[in-house]
Amino acid sequence: MTFWADEEASLLAPGRDHVIRDSKTPSGTVPISGLRGPIVTDALYRTFRRHGLRIRYLFTIDDYDPMDSQSMRQRAGMAEHMGKPLCTIPSPDPSASDFARYHAERFLETFRTLGIRPEEIHWLRDLYRSGALDDEIDLVLRNADTIRRIYAEVANVRKDEHWLPVAVVCERCGRLGTTYAFDYDGTTVAYECREDQVAWAQGCGYSGRVSPLGGNAKLYWNLQWCAMWDHFGVTYEEGGKDLLTAGGSRDRADEIFRAVWKKEPPIGLVHEFLNVGGRKMSTSRPEEWEKLGAAAHELVRIYPPEIVRFLMLRTDPKRHIDFDPTGMSLPRLLDEYDRCADAYLADPSADLARIWELSQVDERPQPPPFRVRFSIVADQLQMPSVDPFAKAAERKGAALAVRDRADLEARIALARIWLERWAPEEAHFTVQKALPxxxxxxxxxxxxxxxxxxxxxxxxxxxxxxxxxxxxxxxxxxxxxxxxxxxxxxxxxxxxxxxxxxxxxxxxxxxxxxxxxxxxxxxxxxxxxxxx
Ligand SMILES: [Zn+2]
Missing domain, CATH: 1.10.10.350 (Arc Repressor Mutant, subunit A)
Known part of the structure; x- marks a missing residue:
């Protein structure tokens, strides 16, 4: 069986330009499961380049999406912002100019730590406001009939015959999640800001006419997807199973892209869920996983970046990952990681070796350093008379190199946290000072x-x-x-x-x-x- 990333590479035609895209809606703290897509995309990008494909990697921040998160609604001061574009909502702290930027920057910071390196980052607010998407919006509005038909046929979502697939930003209250647009005359659309358009936000009742271009309106999600594909010439885009199931958003977008844009949509694998402690994590219910230390930005502070990448890459993206920081899963994960490092030393082209290589922050890594098994490090830490560095040098039979030390230091730091927070009872012990x-x-x-x-x-x-x-x-x-x-x-x-x-x-x-x-x-x- 071919390694999954190589298999994907073989699906892209050589000799032409390719674009791989990934995206994120910055609507709140991202759980660890939200890193699976970006890490898989980055690994594919590296692999595609390795195969000699001409590929550009870009990332879009969907910060023009409306705030629709139920859990946010309950937070102080948030209720009035429901339905507004994320980029027009105030930041939770003064470090960022707005809500979207606050969350996006935190997420992008984890990218830097993890060695995820999109060549370009685009913010939807800029794309809309600069008019870069005006042609796409006009095309969508002129083909609203076709789009309504596909909504009904592919997803069984029925819209009335006047409905237009754009969300106008209300000129009075600034919301776009609450508006209903109709009657495109080639220059402007009519709209109503309705009180009952959606359950999660209330419109102000205003109605008017406005040009849908230049940031005055946003395409509905599937159409925005298509607009991105067309605007950037995307040829590859993977996605999570929640979006890419049959009859789901991606199917609908694919159909619309063929019918309206008359082009073939990008290809891309579907990655399965990552559950924490047997539970699926939902971005909209952070109270369920924030306590577990399963927020992406927290996890990368605790785990060495190569271990986070490894967690996502050692399992085929088409299979689900069950991650549980408690119990013995972490020592087992580290043992597997070491097994892959050994495989790399033996034959860098073997599948396990490739997984180790793609887990490194550096794209062309040096060979693995000398390593001490994680469970041994955890045991040593519980024996005050033992110096892990001296023991490691003794076992190596030579002084530790700088990289050996760095690796051991990272393991010690992780083992300390594991012992304190997650290790099971039987992993703890104390050497007694007197005869027990x-x-x-x-x-x-x-x-x-x-x-x-x-x-x-x-x-x-x-x-x-x-x-x-x-x-x-x-x-x-x-x-x-x-x-x-x-x-x-x-x-x-x-x-x-x-x-x-x-x-x-x-x-x-x-x-x-x-x-x-x-x-x-x-x-x-x-x-x-x-x-x-
Ligand atoms: Zn309004």
Whole structure:
């Protein structure tokens, strides 16, 4: 099977100019699921260029869309702005000139962190107001009949025979979500700002006539899509499943583009949903996911950018992603990431290697640095006597390079947050400062075991060798259950060091902790029964 991004590249004709577009409506905080599209688009763009295709990557900010978010309506001071273009609503804080710019800039900031680099960014407010879309608007209005018919046939949305697919900005109240336009005479349209046009906003009752050009009106969504395709010559545009289902917005736009513009719409894959903790995230209900730390701009502050990219790219876009920062999913994600880095070292053209490469912020990355497994970093952080950098150098058998250190630093920072916020109970442990109470319940066999393994610390620094030694002693003292080394053996080690029955890998624990401490502790624990 071909790698998905290569497969898409093979669908584009070589030798002609291509344009890949992505877009965002800046209507509020973007959840992490909102990064899947941009990261997939960026990976496709990189891949298309790699294939030698002439491709331009542009991003449009749909800031002329009306405010229609129910959750925003409940926020202080927002009710009066419902139905206005996002770019005419005040910013929530003075860092930005308006609401749309505030949210768009926050989103674009995450792009910079993640290495998503559109060549051009266009704001719809500028495109409308400059008259750049005037011809598109005129074309739409002259073909309103056809558009009404396609709305009815493809999407079963029926509009009355006077309806025009543009939203005029009301000259009195500034809303465009509330207006009904009709009667295009080739220069102006008539409109009414209705109280009951939509459920989420109330018009002011004004009616008038105005030119629909130069920013006085906005195309309805499907038509705006078509206008973008035509204006920029878009040939590739992927999109989320919510929009691209059969009979959905994209189908409708495709049909209209063929019928009115007489052109073939762009091709593009459909990406599946990304759920957090088993739940679909909706931009319109931020209260559901903001608590989870699942806002895009927050996530990129916590996770290294290559891990965020990897999360989106390791799964084929046509399959859904279930992301859950809690439990053991993060250590598993990092293990997979390392597996892909190893694949890159072995053969950069393998699929897993490509995923690693496309996950890097730099388009032409250096080979992966020396890495320490994430779960080991998390365990080391819980052992105050252990210096992760010294341990890493010891394992590498050489001083850490600058990139090795940077990688380890990033893992340490992430592991700290994971331990604090998301790690399950069993991932936490504390090396006890004194002999724990729990050792008094050890069996004679367990005590005999500890007496014997007390000789092992310091004999090797290799966890594999230590593990083999722990196994063979367990067999010798008869701590065997159905031919296998019994859990009781390791439980004795955890009891003596951690005061509980489970913990990180026992052999690793022994080679990581100071040998003296382990030796003394095992001897003390083995003698508990005898002291009584
Ligand atoms: Zn009005």
């Amino acid at each position: 109470e729990i050792v008094s319940s050890l069996t004679p066999a367990q005590r005999a075991y500890l007496a014997r393994v007390a000789d092992l610390p310091g004999t090797t620094s290799d966890p594999e060798q230590m593990r083999a030694a722990l196994y063979s002693v367990a067999r010798e003292v008869g701590l065997v259950d159905k031919e296998r080394v019994s859990r009781a053996a390791f439980a004795a080690i955890y009891a003596a060091l951690l005061g509980r029955e489970s913990g990180p890998q026992a052999a690793w624990l022994i080679v990581t902790l100071p040998s003296d401490l382990v030796r003394t502790r095992f001897r003390e624990a083995s003698m508990i029964g005898e002291a009584r």
